[in-house]
C-alpha cells in the first residue's frame with residue numbers, strides 16, 4: 001500500500017513524539033511492504049514564528065491532498081492564556097478542523113493493568129473499561145455566531161446544529177458500535193437545550209438503520225458522574241462538540257497517564273491522528289516525553305487505512321513495553337527510558 | 351430568631367427527607383430558642399397531578415415571601431425522558447430559579463473519612479478535599495433564546511451573559527473565598543467562547559476588590575480532569591451555568607455517596623436549600639432514603655441566617671452518625687438504619 005501522510009510536528013514535545021511515531025510507521029512499512037510518503041507542514045506557535053500565521057494555507061493544502069495527517073501538538077505559553085491575543089494557536093486548530101471537515105473526533109478509553117496503580121480511580125472502577133467517545137468536532141457552540149455588544153457589557157455564543165451534521169457523526173458512531181459491544185449512549189442536555197432535542201430526534205431516526213445497537217440517553221451532568229462511577233458500562237458515547245470536549249478529557253484520567261492516549265479525527269476525505277497530551281513545553285527537548293500517545297495514534301491511522309494486522313502489531317508492541325516496564329519518566333520517575341529509546345524498542349519488537 | 355420557611359417536599363423521596371430536615375430544624379429551634387414558621391408548597395410532578403402546573407403561582411408567591419426555602423426533590427419517571435412532553439418538571443425548576451433570581455448555586459465538596467471506602471477515587475486523591483463550587487444559575491445557555499427552524503432541520507441555543515450577571519455571582523464567590531483559603535478558580539472556555547472572555551474580564555475587575563484572594567483560570571476541559579486528579583488543589587471554583595451543572599455533578603462523586611450532599615441557591619431576597627440527590631423514585635415510601643443531604647442543606651440554611659453555632663451543631667450531629675455507623679441503606683446495604691431513625695438520632699444528639 002502507498003499513502004501520503006502529512007506530518008504536523010508542531011510545538012513543545014510535538015516534534016519528539018511525531019518523530020518516534022514516523023519511525024514506527026517506517027518499521028511497519030518495511031515489515032509489511034508498504035510505502036509512506038511523509039510531508040512535513042507548519043502549524044502552531046512555530047508557524048506563527050516563521051510565517052506570522054498559526055495555520056499557513058500551504059499546510060491546509062498539503063493536508064487536503066494527503067491520505068492522513070499525523071499531528072504532534074501545538075501551543076506555546078507565550079501565546080496561551082491571553083484571551084485578548086490577536087493570533088492564537090486555537091484559531092489555527094479550529095480552522096484546520098473546519099477546512100478538512102474533521103467532523104468526528106474519536107477517543108478510545110481503555111485502561112492498562114500495568115498502569116492501574118497510577119490511576120486516580122480504584123481498581124474496582126477500572127475493570128473492563130473499554131469505550132470510545134465520538135465527539136462532533138465541526139459544529140455547535142465552537143462555530144456558532146459570537147457577539148460582544150459595542151459597550152462590552154453583553155456577550156453571546158450561539159450553539160447551532162443541523163440534521164446533516166448530526167446524521168453523519170451518528171452514522172459513524174453507530175458503525176463503530178456495530179463493530180464493538182453494540183451499545184450507543186447519546187449524551188445531551190435534552191431537558192434544557194433545543195439543539196439536544198434535535199440530536200435526540202436525529203439519533204432516534206438514524207438508529208433505525210442499526211437495529212442491533214442498543215441506544216440509551218444520558219444527560220451530560222449524569223454522564224460526568226457515570227464516567228467515574230461506572231465507566232465499564234459504556235461502549236460508544238456519542239455527543240456534541242462542547243460536551244465531548246469536557247467528557248473526553250474527564251475520561252482521559254482513567255488510564256492513569258495522559259501520555260499514552262491517542263485520538264483520531266475523521267473528515268470527509270482525510271483524517272487526523274493526534275496524541276491527546278498537548279505540547280507540554282516543560283518537557284520539550286529533554287527526550288523524556290511519552291511517545292506512546294503518538295505511536296498509538298499512528299496505530300489508529302493504520303486501522304483507518306484498513307491495515308488492521310499492522311495496527312495490531314503496533315498495539316502489541318506498546319503493550320509489551322508497558323508490561324516489561326520500558327516506560328518514560330511520566331510513568332516511572334525513577335527507572336525510566338528516554339523517548340527515543342522507547343521508539344527504538346518498539347521498532348525492534350516490530 | 352423568627353423566620354418564615356417555605357417547604358417544597360416535591361416528588362419521590364423528597365417528602366421523606368424534608369420531613370427529617372424540618373424535624374432537625376425544630377430540634378434546633380427548641381434548643382436555641384428560635385421560631386420557624388413552615389409553609390408547605392406544591393411543585394413538581396405532584397403539582398402537575400394536583401393542579402396541572404409544575405410550579406403553581408401560589409408556590410412562587412409563598413417562596414418570594416419567605417426567608418428561605420427548604421426543597422426536597424422533584425421529578426417522576428412518567429414525565430421524565432420525554433423531550434417532547436408539553437409539561438416537564440424541569441420547566442418548573444428553571445422558572446422558580448428565574449422568579450426568585452436564585453443566581454448563585456453553591457455546592458460544597460468535602461469527603462468524609464468514614465466513607466472513603468465508598469468513593470470511586472483512591473485515598474490519595476481524597477485527602478484534604480474541601481472546596482465549594484459557585485455555579486451561576488439564572489443565565490447562560492439555559493435561559494438564552496432557543497430556536498427550531500420551521501422545517502425542523504436546524505436548532506439553536508443562545509448562550510448569553512451580561513456583566514451584571516457575572517459581577518453579582520463573582521462578588522459572592524470572592525466573599526466566600528475570603529472566608530476560606532483565599533483562592534478562586536474561574537473555570538471557562540475563554541480560548542473559544544466570547545461569553546467566557548467576558549467572564550474573564552469581569553472577574554479580573556471584581557478581583558481588584560479582593561486583592562487577598564489568589565485568582566487562577568482553568569479551561570473547563572482541564573477542570574474536568576483536575577477535579578478527579580487533584581481535587582485538593584481547589585478552594586472556590588466559580589463558573590457559568592452549564593459548566594457548573596456538569597462539574598458540580600462530576601465533583602459529587604468524590605464523597606462516595608450522593609445521599610449526603612447539600613446545596614444552596616442564593617437569590618436577591620431569599621435562598622433555596624436542597625439535597626443534590628434528586629427524587630430517586632425507586633426508593634420512595636420505603637423509609638430508606640438518606641436524609642443527610644436534606645439535613646446538611648438545613649445546616650446551610652442556618653449558616654445563611656447567620657446562626658453559625660446552630661449550623662455547626664447540626665454538622666457535628668451528622669458527623670457523629672457517620673462515625674458511629676448510623677447510616678442508611680445507600681451507605682451500608684446490610685447494617686442500615688431507616689430514614690426516620692437517622693432523623694431522630696440527630697434530633698436526640700442536638
Ligand SMILES: CC(C)[C@H](C(=O)O)[C@@H](O)C(=O)O
Nearest residue numbers: 090091093094245541542571
Ligand atoms: C484547544 C481547544 C480549542 C481544543 C478544543 O476545545 O477543542 C482542545 O481542548 C481539544 O479538545 O482539542
Ligand SMILES: CC(C)[C@H](C(=O)O)[C@@H](O)C(=O)O
Nearest residue numbers: 191192221440441443444595
Ligand atoms: C433538571 C435540570 C434542568 C437541572 C439543571 O441542569 O440545572 C439539574 O441538573 C440541576 O443541576 O439542578
